Structures are given as C-alpha cells and as structure tokens.
Amino acid sequence: MLAQIKSLAGDWLQMRAIRTHGSRVGWKIAGRYTDYWKKAQRDCPRAMPVNPVIRTAVERFRADRVMSYHLPEAAGIARRIARKLDEREAAGERLWIDRVDLNSNANYAGDLWLDFPEVKEILQGPLGPFLEGYFGSAYKIFFATMYLSVHEPAGPKTSSLWHSDSGPGTCVNVMFHIDDTVIEDGTTEVLPWGSALEIFARERPEIRRRAAREGRELTGDFRRELQYRWYDEVISQLYADRIVQATGPAGLISAFANNTIHRGGYPQPGHRRRVIIFHAYPSDRPTNWALYDERGIKKSGSYPADPAAEF
Ligand SMILES: [Fe+2]
Numbered sequence: 001m002l003a004q005i006k007s008l009a010g011d012w013l014q015m016r017a018i019r020t021h022g023s024r025v026g027w028k029i030a031g032r033y034t035d036y037w038k039k040a041q042r043d044c045p046r047a048m049p050v051n052p053v054i055r056t057a058v059e060r061f062r063a064d065r066v067m068s069y070h071l072p073e074a075a076g077i078a079r080r081i082a083r084k085l086d087e088r089e090a091a092g093e094r095l096w097i098d099r100v101d102l103n104s105n106a107n108y109a110g111d112l113w114l115d116f117p118e119v120k121e122i123l124q125g126p127l128g129p130f131l132e133g134y135f136g137s138a139y140k141i142f143f144a145t146m147y148l149s150v151h152e153p154a155g156p157k158t159s160s161l162w163h164s165d166s167g168p169g170t171c172v173n174v175m176f177h178i179d180d181t182v183i184e185d186g187t188t189e190v191l192p193w194g195s196a197l198e199i200f201a202r203e204r205p206e207i208r209r210r211a212a213r214e215g216r217e218l219t220g221d222f223r224r225e226l227q228y229r230w231y232d233e234v235i236s237q238l239y240a241d242r243i244v245q246a247t248g249p250a251g252l253i254s255a256f257a258n259n260t261i262h263r264g265g266y267p268q269p270g271h272r273r274r275v276i277i278f279h280a281y282p283s284d285r286p287t288n289w290a291l292y293d294e295r296g297i298k299k300s301g302s303y304p305a306d307p308a309a310e311f
Pocket residue numbers: 159163164165258262
C-alpha cells in the first residue's frame with residue numbers, strides 16, 4: 001500500500017516537472033535549469049531575429065519543440081565541410097571512430113572546433129539568431145560533435161529506437177546537415193511536444209503494469225526495454241501521422257528538444273548521414289568564443305550538472 005502511494009506520488013511529481021520544466025531529468029533538479037534560463041533572459045537578453053525564415057522557425061519551435069529551416073548561406077558552409085571531409089577520406093584518413101552504443105552513429109575522430117572553422121561560421125551565421133530568438137537570451141554550447149551514420153544490418157539500437165533523453169529542459173539539440181538529406185538517410189524522427197506529453201502521462205503506470213504482468217522487478221535495463229517496446233507500440237498505433245522528419249538541401253538546420261520522443265540515425269542500405277550536432281543552452285553572458293578556441297567543444301558529459309557553469 002505504502003509502495004503504491006509512493007509510486008503515485010512519484011508519477012505526479014515527475015509529470016509536473018515534465019510539464020513545468022520540459023524535463024525528465026528528475027523533479028528534484030529540473031527547476032534549476034529553468035531558473036538559470038530566466039536569469040539569462042534578465043542579464044543578457046536577446047531579441048527575436050529579423051529574418052522571417054528564422055522567426056518562423058522560432059515560433060514553430062516554441063509550439064512543437066521541433067522545427068527545421070534552410071538558408072542559402074548554410075548550403076555554402078555545408079558544401080565546404082563536405083568537400084574537406086571527402087578529400088581527407090579520399091586520401092585514406094580514418095575520420096570516424098567509436099560507434100556510439102554500437103548503433104549506427106560514429107564520431108568524428110579529430111577536433112571538430114580546430115579542424116573546421118566552419119562550425120563557428122554556422123553559429124555566427126545561420127544558427128545563432130535562432131538560438132537567441134528562442135532562448136530570449138545569449139546562448140552557450142555544452143558540446144558539439146560530428147556523426148557519420150551508416151546502415152547497421154543488425155537493426156536499430158539505442159538512440160535509433162524511440163526514446164527521450166533525460167536532460168535539462170533548457171537544452172536544444174541542433175543538427176546541421178552536411179549533405180542533401182532524404183528520409184532514407186536516417187534523418188531524426190521527432191514527436192511534437194504535445195504528443196510526447198500525452199505518452200509521458202501514461203508511461204509510468206503502463207510500464208509498472210507491464211513489469212507486473214511479466215512478474216519481474218523494474219531494474220534499469222528491463223525498464224528501458226519495456227519503454228522501447230511501449231513507445232514503439234503506442235507511436236505506431238496512435239501517433240504515426242504526427243512524426244516530424246526534416247529533409248532538405250545541404251545546410252539544413254533542424255532542432256528538437258531532447259526531452260521529446262525521438263529516434264534517429266538509422267539509414268537504409270546504401271544511404272548515410274553526416275551531421276554536426278550541437279547541444280545549446282541559454283547563457284547569462286555573451287557566448288565565450290575565446291573559451292571554445294582554447295578548449296574546443298568536445299563532449300565531456302551528457303549534460304551540465306550546473307547550468308551556470310562556464311561553457
Ligand atoms: Fe536522443
């Protein structure tokens with residue numbers, strides 16, 4: 001009985017944090033990221049962008065927490081990155097390492113910030129105004145990485161299955177597509193926030209019911225397995241027509257809140273995907289370019305423990 005009350009209270013608190021802070025990071029800490037976002041808006045405010053394409057993207061992102069847009073200047077940057085990668089690949093260089101979680105995605109082997117000054121151009125050109133417009137403040141990048149996704153004959157795994165990242169609600173995941181992108185390239189599939197909320201509201205009791213039905217205790221791995229199965233079932237039954245999947249020419253920018261339900265990076269045979277991924281956060285001071293020049297922007301963790309930390 002007591003355990004049941006505890007479960008229900010946990011469901012309620014977690015759902016409240018998801019609705020209020022857009023975050024599944026845990027109800028005890030979700031609020032600290034929102035608080036810092038408000039501070040950033042007060043201390044380092046930024047206006048809505050003037051460019052109508054980016055403006056529309058901000059509005060769409062506010063409503064659905066997923067959007068994509070394309071600007072001609074982005075295509076030029078993407079083509080330059082693609083040319084460099086192609087030349088180095090043709091010269092026999094090993095560019096991709098460490099398949100992530102044994103799924104379809106491999107990481108760029110070098111130092112992204114150092115090797116590609118274009119990354120700064122993306123931020124200072126087509127992407128920055130979107131981040132500033134959405135945050136209403138300056139922004140900072142927790143990390144950026146470049147992926148090559150290839151077809152994995154064993155089938156989709158981990159991040160290529162429907163899931164939600166349990167990160168801060170203030171994080172915006174941005175993908176910069178280096179090549180022209182079609183659905184078969186495994187471009188990320190995302191459920192708009194409203195649909196994800198409906199699923200989250202049913203999730204915890206549903207997972208407990210399924211575990212009980214199988215007579216098993218809910219350990220971490222088993223919970224994840226049940227969650228993958230439940231998301232897959234419910235999305236194919238009820239939400240298939242709501243899935244958003246960005247496609248477009250090289251330089252396409254797509255973004256999603258990583259707390260919404262998504263899956264990605266599972267190309268069909270004969271296809272591949274090359275993207276740069278940014279994890280962007282609001283900042284209470286102007287973006288510290290000198291810091292990135294000094295340290296790079298490599299991944300050091302999945303999210304910042306302290307939203308006010310320097311990064
Ligand atoms: Fe993810």
